[in-house]
Amino acid sequence: DTEVTQTPKHLVMGMTNKKSLKCEQHMGHRAMYWYKQKAKKPPELMFVYSYEKLSINESVPSRFSPECPNSSLLNLHLHALQPEDSALYLCASSPLFLRQATDTQYFGPGTRLTVL
Amino acid sequence: EDQVTQSPEALRLQEGESSSLNCSYTVSGLRGLFWYRQDPGKGPEFLFTLYSAGEEKEKERLKATLTKKESFLHITAPKPEDSATYLCAVQAGGFQKLVFGTGTRLLVSP
Numbered sequence: 001d002t003e004v005t006q007t008p009k010h011l012v013m014g015m016t017n018k019k020s021l022k023c024e025q026h027m028g029h030r031a032m033y034w035y036k037q038k039a040k041k042p043p044e045l046m047f048v049y050s051y052e053k054l055s056i057n058e059s060v061p062s063r064f065s066p067e068c069p070n071s072s073l074l075n076l077h078l079h080a081l082q083p084e085d086s087a088l089y090l091c092a093s094s095p096l097f098l099r100q101a102t103d104t105q106y107f108g109p110g111t112r113l114t115v116l
Numbered sequence: 117e118d119q120v121t122q123s124p125e126a127l128r129l130q131e132g133e134s135s136s137l138n139c140s141y142t143v144s145g146l147r148g149l150f151w152y153r154q155d156p157g158k159g160p161e162f163l164f165t166l167y168s169a170g171e172e173k174e175k176e177r178l179k180a181t182l183t184k185k186e187s188f189l190h191i192t193a194p195k196p197e198d199s200a201t202y203l204c205a206v207q208a209g210g211f212q213k214l215v216f217g218t219g220t221r222l223l224v225s226p
Binding site: 004006031033040041042043045048050055056088090092094096101102103104105106107108109110112 | 148161165207211216217
């Protein structure tokens with residue numbers, strides 16, 4: 001089973017709202033990722049958690065705040081977003097077997113975010 | 117700088133008309149090349165990982181191949197349900213970073 005789940009599927013929020021996106025995997029993967037994807041563009045990496053610690057932050061604005069409560073869960077807290085932040089937000093996970101040469105990422109279905 | 121280029125940008129096929137999608141890459145130290153399928157508004161679905169030149173992998177009507185400079189995704193006798201965007205990505209020096217191409221939008225007409 002290579003399933004990553006994300007909630008909610010759709011989210012509409014105002015620029016003053018605070019909301020959170022959630023991601024879960026039960027594959028025993030030790031790396032989890034947040035991506036942002038605009039229409040007709042490839043996914044853009046935002047954050048990576050490895051063994052529940054933030055290992056990569058791609059200079060994302062502070063209005064996006066990631067959290068990894070445990071090895072199966074990943075949250076993205078949103079606050080004071082701008083309309084240009086409207087996009088499909090994707091979560092992914094990977095095994096992170098350090099002795100292997102590569103690490104395959106499996107994506108969730110995404111959360112469609114609209115900021116009004 | 118690692119780069120991935122996919123061609124064509126869009127491809128329209130008749131059902132049963134076989135074709136190939138191209139993914140050209142320039143990276144220093146390829147760890148792996150990945151193919152994903154993405155339906156509109158959905159997350160990318162993993163298809164294949166290729167590790168070294170000469171490697172081939174198959175799944176139903178899809179076959180992925182890898183050389184030292186490019187990868188091909190061959191689609192044999194496609195069906196309308198194969199319509200999607202196909203993304204190619206490479207993993208190089210940054211172990212957890214994928215460098216994506218811009219994708220090929222495939223439309224298969226009945």
